Amino acid sequence: MNKRAIDPLRLDVAALARQAQSVTGEWTLEALPRLAQSEALPQGRASQPVAWSVRGEWRPVAGGPPQVWLHLTARTDIWLACQRCLQPIRTPLMVERSILFVGSEDKAEALDAEIEDDVLALPAALDLRALVEDELILALPLVPRHDGCPMPGGTPAAEQGADPALPQPFAALAALKAGRPRG
Numbered sequence: 037m038n039k040r041a042i043d044p045l046r047l048d049v050a051a052l053a054r055q056a057q058s059v060t061g062e063w064t065l066e067a068l069p070r071l072a073q074s075e076a077l078p079q080g081r082a083s084q085p086v087a088w089s090v091r092g093e094w095r096p097v098a099g100g101p102p103q104v105w106l107h108l109t110a111r112t113d114i115w116l117a118c119q120r121c122l123q124p125i126r127t128p129l130m131v132e133r134s135i136l137f138v139g140s141e142d143k144a145e146a147l148d149a150e151i152e153d154d155v156l157a158l159p160a161a162l163d164l165r166a167l168v169e170d171e172l173i174l175a176l177p178l179v180p181r182h183d184g185c186p187m188p189g190g191t192p193a194a195e196q197g198a199d200p201a202l203p204q205p206f207a208a209l210a211a212l213k214a215g216r217p218r219g
Contacts, residue, residue, distance in 0.1 A: 042057070042059050044059060044061060044090075044164040044165060045163055045164065045165055046161035046162075046163070047059075047090075047161060047162040047163075047164045048160075048161060048162075049092065049104060049106055049137055049158060049159070049162050050104050050137070050158060051092075052090070052092030052106070053092035053093055053094045053104040053105060053106065053137075054092070054094050055092065056091075056092060056093065056094065057091070057092055058089060058090065058091040058092075059089065059090050060087075060088065060089040060090075061087075061088055061089075062085045062086065062087050062088070063085065063086045063088070063165060063168070064083065064085055064086075065083035065084065065085070065086060065112070065114070066083070067086075067165065068086060068165065068168070068169040068172070070169055070173060071086075071114070071169050071172050071173055074114065074116060074173070074176060075114050075115050075116070076115050076116055076117040076124045077115045077124065078115060078124040081115065083114075083115075084112050084113040084114070085112065086110060086111070086112040086168065086172065087110070087111050087112065088108070088109065088110040088111075088164075088168050089108075089109050089110075090106055090107065090108050090109075090164065091106070091107045092104075092105070092106055092107075093105040093106075093107065103136055103137075104136070104137040104138075104158060105134060105135065105136055105137070106134075106135045106137065106162075107132075107133070107134050107135075108131065108132070108133045108134075108135065108167070108168070108171065109130075109131065109132050110129075110130075110131045110168045110171060110172055111128070111129060111130045111131070112128075112129050112172065113126055113127065113128050113129070114126075114127050114129055114176075115127070116176070116177070116180040117180065118180055118181045118182050118185060119179045119180060119181050120181045120182065120185040121182065121185050123182070125180055125181065125182050127176075127177060127180055129172050129175045129176065130175070131168075131171040131172055131174075131175050133153075133154055133171055134153045134154070135153065135154045135155070135156055136151070136153055136154070136155045136156075137155075137156055137157070137158040138155060138156075138157060138158060139157070139158060140157055141157045143157070144156055144157045
């Protein structure tokens with residue numbers, strides 16, 4: 037297998053593993069449209085490229101056929117909307133996966149419950165770009181937010197004091213629990 041002949045959109049995983057080859061590359065975020073939908077890019081900023089690499093491994097097994105492994109690494113920075121203030125927050129994404137490829141979906145399903153690594157059925161040709169995109173989407177934080185998040189008015193939540201003229205329902209509850217009349 038010639039390195040120039042390796043097509044990441046139609047990757048022959050078994051051949052890559054047999055020859056213990058590695059492939060690296062980079063895609064624009066626009067080439068990963070499902071991931072790009074998550075981005076809340078601030079004005080004047082450009083999307084970061086997604087850097088990726090894969091390495092095939094042909095692992096001998098005593099008394100059985102060799103195992104086909106694919107070791108995947110992908111990284112990028114993506115801008116997400118903070119779920120507190122809705123302002124953009126730069127979020128680094130890093131994925132490192134080892135995937136065991138087996139002969140059938142049934143075998144993949146059975147082994148998936150037994151081992152910690154990911155198990156997939158070995159395809160004739162793997163769309164590596166779709167796999168990288170899937171893994172990065174799974175790595176997105178469920179609730180992105182700034183560590184010291186400013187509230188929409190620009191004042192950090194911790195600095196906002198309570199206005200004594202406004203009703204304080206929890207103060208009333210505390211007074212009820214203490215047996216005191218509300219004031």
